[in-house]
Amino acid sequence: MIPFKKYIQDIKPYEPGKPIKELQREYGIRNVVKLASNENPLGRPSTAAMRAVRKAISEIHLYPEGSCHYLLEKLSREIDIPKEQIIFGNGSNEIIELVARGFLSEGDEVISSEMSFLVYPILTQVCGGCYKAVPMTKDYRYDLDGILGQITPKTKLIFIANPNNPTGTYVTAGEIEAFLAKVPPHVVVCMDEAYVDFVEAGDFPRMLNYVREGHSNVVVFRTFSKAYGLAGLRVGYAVASKEVIGYLHKVRQPFNVNSVAQAAAAAVIEDKFFLWKTKWLVKSGRKYFYKKFKKLGLEYLPSQANFILVNVKTDGGEVFRELLKSGMIVRAMGAYKLPEWIRVTIGRRGQNALLVRLLKSYLNKEPFQD
Ligand SMILES: Cc1ncc(COP(=O)(O)O)c(C=O)c1O
Numbered sequence: 616m617i618p619f620k621k622y623i624q625d626i627k628p629y630e631p632g633k634p635i636k637e638l639q640r641e642y643g644i645r646n647v648v649k650l651a652s653n654e655n656p657l658g659r660p661s662t663a664a665m666r667a668v669r670k671a672i673s674e675i676h677l678y679p680e681g682s683c684h685y686l687l688e689k690l691s692r693e694i695d696i697p698k699e700q701i702i703f704g705n706g707s708n709e710i711i712e713l714v715a716r717g718f719l720s721e722g723d724e725v726i727s728s729e730m731s732f733l734v735y736p737i738l739t740q741v742c743g744g745c746y747k748a749v750p751m752t753k754d755y756r757y758d759l760d761g762i763l764g765q766i767t768p769k770t771k772l773i774f775i776a777n778p779n780n781p782t783g784t785y786v787t788a789g790e791i792e793a794f795l796a797k798v799p800p801h802v803v804v805c806m807d808e809a810y811v812d813f814v815e816a817g818d819f820p821r822m823l824n825y826v827r828e829g830h831s832n833v834v835v836f837r838t839f840s841k842a843y844g845l846a847g848l849r850v851g852y853a854v855a856s857k858e859v860i861g862y863l864h865k866v867r868q869p870f871n872v873n874s875v876a877q878a879a880a881a882a883v884i885e886d887k888f889f890l891w892k893t894k895w896l897v898k899s900g901r902k903y904f905y906k907k908f909k910k911l912g913l914e915y916l917p918s919q920a921n922f923i924l925v926n927v928k929t930d931g932g933e934v935f936r937e938l939l940k941s942g943m944i945v946r947a948m949g950a951y952k953l954p955e956w957i958r959v960t961i962g963r964r965g966q967n968a969l970l971v972r973l974l975k976s977y978l979n980k981e982p983f984q985d
Contacts, residue, residue: 622721626740629733633944644942650960650970651944653780653810653922655844656896658963660879661889664845667882671875679874686872686881690852693884696823699857702864703872707809707838707851710863711774712738714805714834714853717866718771719744726765727774728757730782730951732807735774744771755782755916755924759794766802773798776807777822778814781951781958783918788820795830803859806835809851810920812842812890813897819919823854831856841921842893843883848876897921900961907971911978922960924948927978931957937977943970 632651639647683703691698704710711734719725721743727735729748739746749761757775766773778785786794791806798804806822822835834855840846850872853863883889904923908915914926927934931954935947946958959970976983 620743622740622743626737629737630950632946633939635944638939638942638944642940642942647942647944648962648966648969649944650962650966651946651958652846653841653920653960654846655841655893656900656921656960656962656966657844657889657893660844661883661886663882663886663889664843664879667878668848668875671878674874677874679870679872679877681869683872683877686850686877689881689884694823694854696826696854697857700826700860701852701854702860702867703850703852703877704867705851705871705873705876706840706849707807707836707853708734709849709867709871710836710851710853711735711805711807712741713863713866714772714803715739715742715744717863718803722769723772724765724767724770725772725774726762726770727776728762728779730755730779730953731757731774731776732780732809733950739772745769751782754784756784757786759786759790763794763797766799768801770802773802773804774807775804776809777820778810778919780809780920781922781946781948781953782916782924783810783920783922784916785814785816785819785919787816787818789818791820791822795825795833798832800832803832803834806833808835809838809841811837812894813921814919815898816919826854826856829856831858834859839880839883842890842897843880844889844893845876845879845883848873848879850876850880896963897961900964900967903964903967904959904961904971911971911975913978922958924953924956924958926956927974928955929978931955934974934977938970938973941973941983943973945970 635647687698715738719742723744725739725744726747736746747765752758825833838851916924932947948956
Protein backbone atom coordinates (compact mmCIF):
# COMPACT_ATOMS: atom_id res chain seq x y z
CA MET A 616 0.00 0.00 0.00
CA ILE A 617 1.25 3.46 -0.93
CA PRO A 618 1.37 5.47 2.31
CA PHE A 619 -0.88 8.30 1.14
CA LYS A 620 -1.88 10.74 3.87
CA LYS A 621 -5.62 11.24 4.03
CA TYR A 622 -5.33 14.94 4.86
CA ILE A 623 -3.16 15.49 1.78
CA GLN A 624 -5.42 13.46 -0.47
CA ASP A 625 -8.29 15.67 0.67
CA ILE A 626 -6.61 18.86 -0.57
CA LYS A 627 -8.37 20.73 -3.35
CA PRO A 628 -5.42 21.91 -5.48
CA TYR A 629 -4.89 25.62 -6.09
CA GLU A 630 -6.15 26.64 -9.50
CA PRO A 631 -4.01 29.42 -10.91
CA GLY A 632 -5.31 31.96 -13.43
CA LYS A 633 -5.12 30.68 -16.98
CA PRO A 634 -1.77 31.48 -18.63
CA ILE A 635 -1.98 33.52 -21.86
CA LYS A 636 -0.33 30.83 -23.98
CA GLU A 637 -2.83 28.21 -22.82
CA LEU A 638 -5.76 30.37 -23.86
CA GLN A 639 -4.17 31.12 -27.23
CA ARG A 640 -3.80 27.38 -27.85
CA GLU A 641 -7.29 26.46 -26.60
CA TYR A 642 -9.30 29.15 -28.39
CA GLY A 643 -6.95 29.99 -31.24
CA ILE A 644 -7.02 33.67 -30.20
CA ARG A 645 -3.98 35.83 -30.90
CA ASN A 646 -4.77 38.86 -28.75
CA VAL A 647 -5.18 37.81 -25.17
CA VAL A 648 -5.44 40.18 -22.21
CA LYS A 649 -4.81 38.69 -18.80
CA LEU A 650 -6.32 40.57 -15.89
CA ALA A 651 -6.49 37.53 -13.65
CA SER A 652 -3.39 37.04 -11.52
CA ASN A 653 -2.64 40.49 -10.12
CA GLU A 654 0.61 40.78 -12.04
CA ASN A 655 2.39 44.04 -12.81
CA PRO A 656 0.27 46.21 -15.16
CA LEU A 657 3.13 47.66 -17.24
CA GLY A 658 3.18 44.55 -19.42
CA ARG A 659 6.94 44.10 -19.37
CA PRO A 660 9.64 43.73 -16.72
CA SER A 661 11.98 46.48 -15.54
CA THR A 662 14.74 47.15 -18.09
CA ALA A 663 17.31 47.09 -15.29
CA ALA A 664 16.02 43.68 -14.19
CA MET A 665 16.22 42.33 -17.76
CA ARG A 666 19.79 43.58 -18.08
CA ALA A 667 20.70 41.86 -14.80
CA VAL A 668 19.05 38.65 -15.98
CA ARG A 669 21.09 38.64 -19.21
CA LYS A 670 24.26 39.09 -17.19
CA ALA A 671 23.34 36.41 -14.65
CA ILE A 672 22.63 33.86 -17.39
CA SER A 673 26.34 33.41 -18.06
CA GLU A 674 26.67 31.85 -14.61
CA ILE A 675 23.74 29.48 -14.50
CA HIS A 676 26.08 26.49 -14.57
CA LEU A 677 26.93 27.39 -10.95
CA TYR A 678 24.75 27.03 -7.87
CA PRO A 679 23.29 30.32 -6.68
CA GLU A 680 24.46 32.06 -3.53
CA GLY A 681 22.58 30.24 -0.82
CA SER A 682 22.51 33.36 1.34
CA CYS A 683 21.28 35.69 -1.45
CA HIS A 684 24.23 37.86 -0.41
CA TYR A 685 23.91 40.92 -2.69
CA LEU A 686 20.15 40.93 -2.76
CA LEU A 687 20.08 40.72 1.03
CA GLU A 688 22.46 43.65 1.38
CA LYS A 689 20.43 45.79 -0.99
CA LEU A 690 17.07 44.96 0.51
CA SER A 691 18.34 45.40 4.05
CA ARG A 692 19.47 48.92 3.19
CA GLU A 693 16.31 49.66 1.22
CA ILE A 694 13.84 48.72 3.97
CA ASP A 695 16.14 49.54 6.88
CA ILE A 696 15.97 46.12 8.51
CA PRO A 697 19.07 44.15 9.63
CA LYS A 698 20.08 41.29 7.34
CA GLU A 699 19.58 38.73 10.12
CA GLN A 700 15.91 39.65 10.13
CA ILE A 701 15.19 38.89 6.46
CA ILE A 702 14.77 35.56 4.64
CA PHE A 703 14.10 35.08 0.92
CA GLY A 704 11.87 32.47 -0.65
CA ASN A 705 10.91 31.12 -4.06
CA GLY A 706 8.05 33.59 -4.18
CA SER A 707 6.27 34.53 -0.97
CA ASN A 708 4.40 31.27 -1.52
CA GLU A 709 7.52 29.52 -0.31
CA ILE A 710 7.66 31.83 2.70
CA ILE A 711 4.12 30.71 3.60
CA GLU A 712 5.30 27.12 3.24
CA LEU A 713 8.39 27.69 5.42
CA VAL A 714 6.24 29.16 8.17
CA ALA A 715 3.71 26.32 7.92
CA ARG A 716 6.38 23.59 7.91
CA GLY A 717 8.36 25.35 10.62
CA PHE A 718 5.55 25.89 13.08
CA LEU A 719 2.84 23.30 12.44
CA SER A 720 2.54 19.74 13.66
CA GLU A 721 -0.42 17.49 12.95
CA GLY A 722 -3.54 18.78 14.69
CA ASP A 723 -2.25 22.33 15.19
CA GLU A 724 -4.59 25.14 14.32
CA VAL A 725 -4.27 28.01 11.88
CA ILE A 726 -6.73 30.90 11.71
CA SER A 727 -7.47 33.23 8.84
CA SER A 728 -10.45 34.64 7.05
CA GLU A 729 -12.88 32.70 4.88
CA MET A 730 -12.12 34.98 1.93
CA SER A 731 -8.42 35.12 1.71
CA PHE A 732 -5.46 33.72 -0.19
CA LEU A 733 -6.23 30.08 -1.03
CA VAL A 734 -2.66 28.95 -0.43
CA TYR A 735 -3.06 29.39 3.37
CA PRO A 736 -5.54 26.51 3.81
CA ILE A 737 -3.68 24.31 1.33
CA LEU A 738 -0.32 24.59 3.09
CA THR A 739 -1.99 24.19 6.49
CA GLN A 740 -3.49 20.94 5.28
CA VAL A 741 -0.19 19.77 3.76
CA CYS A 742 1.25 19.98 7.29
CA GLY A 743 -1.70 18.17 8.85
CA GLY A 744 -2.97 21.33 10.48
CA CYS A 745 -6.57 22.37 11.07
CA TYR A 746 -7.61 25.55 9.22
CA LYS A 747 -10.20 27.79 10.81
CA ALA A 748 -11.73 30.25 8.35
CA VAL A 749 -13.49 33.07 10.17
CA PRO A 750 -16.35 34.79 8.27
CA MET A 751 -15.62 38.30 7.06
CA THR A 752 -17.39 41.40 8.30
CA LYS A 753 -20.37 42.69 6.30
CA ASP A 754 -18.07 45.04 4.42
CA TYR A 755 -15.77 42.15 3.38
CA ARG A 756 -12.99 42.93 5.84
CA TYR A 757 -11.11 40.67 8.23
CA ASP A 758 -13.05 40.18 11.45
CA LEU A 759 -10.16 40.49 13.90
CA ASP A 760 -12.39 40.01 16.97
CA GLY A 761 -13.78 36.87 15.35
CA ILE A 762 -10.22 35.62 14.85
CA LEU A 763 -9.30 36.39 18.48
CA GLY A 764 -12.35 34.39 19.55
CA GLN A 765 -11.07 31.30 17.71
CA ILE A 766 -7.62 31.20 19.36
CA THR A 767 -6.99 28.10 21.49
CA PRO A 768 -3.82 26.62 23.05
CA LYS A 769 -3.43 24.66 19.77
CA THR A 770 -3.36 27.78 17.57
CA LYS A 771 0.08 28.34 16.06
CA LEU A 772 -0.44 30.70 13.14
CA ILE A 773 -2.74 33.51 12.05
CA PHE A 774 -2.58 34.65 8.41
CA ILE A 775 -3.72 38.16 7.57
CA ALA A 776 -3.36 39.32 3.99
CA ASN A 777 -3.24 43.11 4.13
CA PRO A 778 -4.50 44.35 1.70
CA ASN A 779 -6.50 41.18 1.31
CA ASN A 780 -6.74 39.02 -1.80
CA PRO A 781 -9.41 38.76 -3.28
CA THR A 782 -11.31 41.62 -1.62
CA GLY A 783 -8.70 44.41 -1.78
CA THR A 784 -9.89 45.56 1.66
CA TYR A 785 -7.52 46.23 4.56
CA VAL A 786 -7.21 46.31 8.31
CA THR A 787 -6.17 49.65 9.79
CA ALA A 788 -3.22 50.54 12.00
CA GLY A 789 -5.53 51.05 14.98
CA GLU A 790 -7.25 47.70 14.47
CA ILE A 791 -3.94 45.84 14.23
CA GLU A 792 -2.60 47.60 17.31
CA ALA A 793 -5.59 46.51 19.38
CA PHE A 794 -5.47 43.01 17.88
CA LEU A 795 -1.78 42.38 18.53
CA ALA A 796 -2.18 43.49 22.14
CA LYS A 797 -4.63 40.62 22.63
CA VAL A 798 -2.91 37.81 20.66
CA PRO A 799 -1.13 35.45 23.06
CA PRO A 800 2.64 35.09 22.54
CA HIS A 801 2.43 31.41 21.48
CA VAL A 802 0.66 32.48 18.25
CA VAL A 803 2.67 33.74 15.26
CA VAL A 804 0.87 36.49 13.36
CA CYS A 805 1.78 36.44 9.64
CA MET A 806 1.04 39.74 7.91
CA ASP A 807 1.06 39.05 4.17
CA GLU A 808 1.83 42.34 2.45
CA ALA A 809 2.04 41.13 -1.15
CA TYR A 810 0.12 44.25 -2.30
CA VAL A 811 1.52 46.82 0.12
CA ASP A 812 3.12 48.91 -2.64
CA PHE A 813 -0.31 49.84 -4.01
CA VAL A 814 -1.72 51.15 -0.73
CA GLU A 815 -2.88 54.76 -0.53
CA ALA A 816 -4.80 54.66 2.76
CA GLY A 817 -3.21 56.87 5.39
CA ASP A 818 -4.30 54.58 8.24
CA PHE A 819 -2.64 51.47 6.80
CA PRO A 820 -0.44 49.81 9.46
CA ARG A 821 3.37 50.03 9.28
CA MET A 822 4.14 46.43 10.12
CA LEU A 823 7.91 46.65 9.73
CA ASN A 824 7.87 48.98 12.75
CA TYR A 825 6.44 46.18 14.88
CA VAL A 826 9.37 43.99 13.88
CA ARG A 827 11.80 46.85 14.57
CA GLU A 828 10.23 47.35 17.99
CA GLY A 829 10.82 43.69 18.86
CA HIS A 830 7.37 42.10 18.47
CA SER A 831 8.75 38.57 18.30
CA ASN A 832 5.53 36.92 17.13
CA VAL A 833 5.01 39.12 14.05
CA VAL A 834 6.22 37.97 10.62
CA VAL A 835 5.77 40.21 7.56
CA PHE A 836 5.68 38.65 4.06
CA ARG A 837 6.45 40.62 0.92
CA THR A 838 7.01 39.78 -2.73
CA PHE A 839 8.74 40.92 -5.91
CA SER A 840 5.92 39.39 -7.98
CA LYS A 841 3.50 42.32 -8.04
CA ALA A 842 4.70 45.94 -8.04
CA TYR A 843 8.27 44.86 -8.88
CA GLY A 844 7.15 42.80 -11.88
CA LEU A 845 9.10 39.58 -11.32
CA ALA A 846 6.27 37.04 -10.91
CA GLY A 847 7.90 34.62 -13.35
CA LEU A 848 11.18 34.52 -11.45
CA ARG A 849 9.71 33.81 -8.00
CA VAL A 850 11.18 35.96 -5.24
CA GLY A 851 9.51 36.83 -1.97
CA TYR A 852 10.76 37.47 1.53
CA ALA A 853 9.86 37.56 5.20
CA VAL A 854 10.87 40.05 7.86
CA ALA A 855 10.76 39.02 11.53
CA SER A 856 12.87 38.77 14.66
CA LYS A 857 16.38 37.34 14.38
CA GLU A 858 15.23 34.19 16.22
CA VAL A 859 12.29 33.53 13.90
CA ILE A 860 14.32 34.18 10.74
CA GLY A 861 17.16 31.95 12.00
CA TYR A 862 14.58 29.24 12.66
CA LEU A 863 13.05 29.54 9.17
CA HIS A 864 16.53 29.28 7.60
CA LYS A 865 16.71 25.76 9.08
CA VAL A 866 13.55 24.82 7.20
CA ARG A 867 14.47 26.16 3.77
CA GLN A 868 16.40 24.31 1.08
CA PRO A 869 20.03 25.42 0.59
CA PHE A 870 19.51 27.07 -2.83
CA ASN A 871 15.87 28.05 -2.68
CA VAL A 872 16.17 31.29 -4.73
CA ASN A 873 17.84 30.87 -8.12
CA SER A 874 20.71 33.07 -9.26
CA VAL A 875 18.81 34.79 -12.10
CA ALA A 876 15.99 35.73 -9.76
CA GLN A 877 18.43 37.08 -7.17
CA ALA A 878 20.11 39.29 -9.78
CA ALA A 879 16.81 40.60 -11.15
CA ALA A 880 15.41 41.39 -7.71
CA ALA A 881 18.59 43.23 -6.69
CA ALA A 882 18.38 45.29 -9.89
CA VAL A 883 14.69 46.15 -9.67
CA ILE A 884 15.09 47.52 -6.15
CA GLU A 885 17.12 50.31 -7.75
CA ASP A 886 14.68 50.91 -10.59
CA LYS A 887 12.61 53.55 -8.83
CA PHE A 888 11.02 54.78 -12.05
CA PHE A 889 9.61 51.31 -12.79
CA LEU A 890 7.98 51.22 -9.37
CA TRP A 891 6.69 54.77 -9.72
CA LYS A 892 5.12 54.05 -13.12
CA THR A 893 3.54 50.87 -11.80
CA LYS A 894 2.00 52.60 -8.82
CA TRP A 895 0.72 55.44 -10.96
CA LEU A 896 -0.91 53.04 -13.41
CA VAL A 897 -2.61 51.12 -10.62
CA LYS A 898 -3.88 54.25 -8.89
CA SER A 899 -5.30 55.73 -12.08
CA GLY A 900 -6.69 52.32 -13.15
CA ARG A 901 -8.51 51.97 -9.86
CA LYS A 902 -10.19 55.36 -10.34
CA TYR A 903 -11.11 54.50 -13.91
CA PHE A 904 -12.74 51.19 -12.95
CA TYR A 905 -14.63 52.76 -10.03
CA LYS A 906 -16.10 55.34 -12.37
CA LYS A 907 -17.04 52.80 -15.04
CA PHE A 908 -18.45 50.21 -12.63
CA LYS A 909 -20.57 52.92 -11.04
CA LYS A 910 -21.86 53.91 -14.48
CA LEU A 911 -22.72 50.27 -15.22
CA GLY A 912 -24.57 50.08 -11.89
CA LEU A 913 -22.20 47.43 -10.54
CA GLU A 914 -21.25 47.17 -6.90
CA TYR A 915 -17.49 46.97 -6.27
CA LEU A 916 -15.21 46.91 -3.25
CA PRO A 917 -12.89 49.92 -2.97
CA SER A 918 -9.44 48.38 -3.16
CA GLN A 919 -5.98 49.14 -1.82
CA ALA A 920 -4.46 46.56 -4.17
CA ASN A 921 -3.95 46.17 -7.93
CA PHE A 922 -7.27 44.38 -8.41
CA ILE A 923 -10.94 45.06 -7.78
CA LEU A 924 -13.74 42.71 -6.81
CA VAL A 925 -16.91 43.56 -8.71
CA ASN A 926 -20.41 42.15 -8.44
CA VAL A 927 -21.69 41.36 -11.95
CA LYS A 928 -25.19 40.48 -10.61
CA THR A 929 -25.28 37.27 -12.60
CA ASP A 930 -23.30 34.02 -12.71
CA GLY A 931 -19.67 35.20 -12.42
CA GLY A 932 -18.47 31.84 -13.80
CA GLU A 933 -20.51 32.44 -16.94
CA VAL A 934 -19.14 35.99 -17.30
CA PHE A 935 -15.64 34.58 -16.88
CA ARG A 936 -16.23 32.01 -19.65
CA GLU A 937 -17.81 34.57 -22.00
CA LEU A 938 -14.93 37.00 -21.52
CA LEU A 939 -12.48 34.17 -22.16
CA LYS A 940 -13.98 33.64 -25.60
CA SER A 941 -13.01 37.23 -26.42
CA GLY A 942 -9.50 36.68 -25.12
CA MET A 943 -10.05 38.46 -21.79
CA ILE A 944 -8.99 36.51 -18.70
CA VAL A 945 -10.40 37.59 -15.33
CA ARG A 946 -10.95 35.57 -12.18
CA ALA A 947 -14.27 33.97 -11.20
CA MET A 948 -14.91 33.85 -7.46
CA GLY A 949 -16.77 30.54 -7.08
CA ALA A 950 -13.95 29.16 -4.92
CA TYR A 951 -14.69 31.95 -2.41
CA LYS A 952 -18.44 31.33 -2.43
CA LEU A 953 -18.96 34.63 -4.25
CA PRO A 954 -20.71 33.25 -7.36
CA GLU A 955 -21.79 36.67 -8.67
CA TRP A 956 -18.44 38.40 -8.31
CA ILE A 957 -15.37 38.51 -10.50
CA ARG A 958 -11.92 39.81 -9.62
CA VAL A 959 -10.30 42.07 -12.13
CA THR A 960 -6.61 42.93 -12.10
CA ILE A 961 -5.84 46.54 -13.04
CA GLY A 962 -4.01 46.62 -16.34
CA ARG A 963 -2.97 49.26 -18.83
CA ARG A 964 -5.47 51.87 -20.00
CA GLY A 965 -6.44 50.11 -23.23
CA GLN A 966 -6.83 46.78 -21.45
CA ASN A 967 -9.03 48.28 -18.74
CA ALA A 968 -11.18 50.02 -21.35
CA LEU A 969 -11.54 46.79 -23.34
CA LEU A 970 -12.70 44.92 -20.27
CA VAL A 971 -15.31 47.60 -19.53
CA ARG A 972 -16.61 47.45 -23.12
CA LEU A 973 -16.78 43.64 -23.08
CA LEU A 974 -18.55 43.62 -19.71
CA LYS A 975 -21.00 46.27 -20.86
CA SER A 976 -21.83 44.42 -24.03
CA TYR A 977 -22.30 41.11 -22.20
CA LEU A 978 -24.31 42.46 -19.26
CA ASN A 979 -26.52 44.78 -21.34
CA LYS A 980 -26.82 42.22 -24.15
CA GLU A 981 -25.59 44.81 -26.61
CA PRO A 982 -23.39 44.03 -29.62
CA PHE A 983 -19.71 44.52 -28.86
CA GLN A 984 -18.28 47.73 -30.29
CA ASP A 985 -14.54 47.74 -30.73
C1 LIG B 1 -2.03 37.58 -0.67
C2 LIG B 1 -0.98 36.91 -1.48
N1 LIG B 1 0.10 36.43 -0.86
C3 LIG B 1 1.07 35.81 -1.54
C4 LIG B 1 0.99 35.64 -2.90
C5 LIG B 1 2.07 34.87 -3.59
O1 LIG B 1 2.91 35.62 -4.32
P1 LIG B 1 4.32 35.09 -4.83
O2 LIG B 1 4.45 33.66 -4.42
O3 LIG B 1 4.29 35.27 -6.29
O4 LIG B 1 5.33 35.95 -4.13
C6 LIG B 1 -0.11 36.11 -3.60
C7 LIG B 1 -0.21 35.91 -5.05
O5 LIG B 1 -1.15 36.14 -5.72
C8 LIG B 1 -1.13 36.75 -2.87
O6 LIG B 1 -2.23 37.19 -3.47
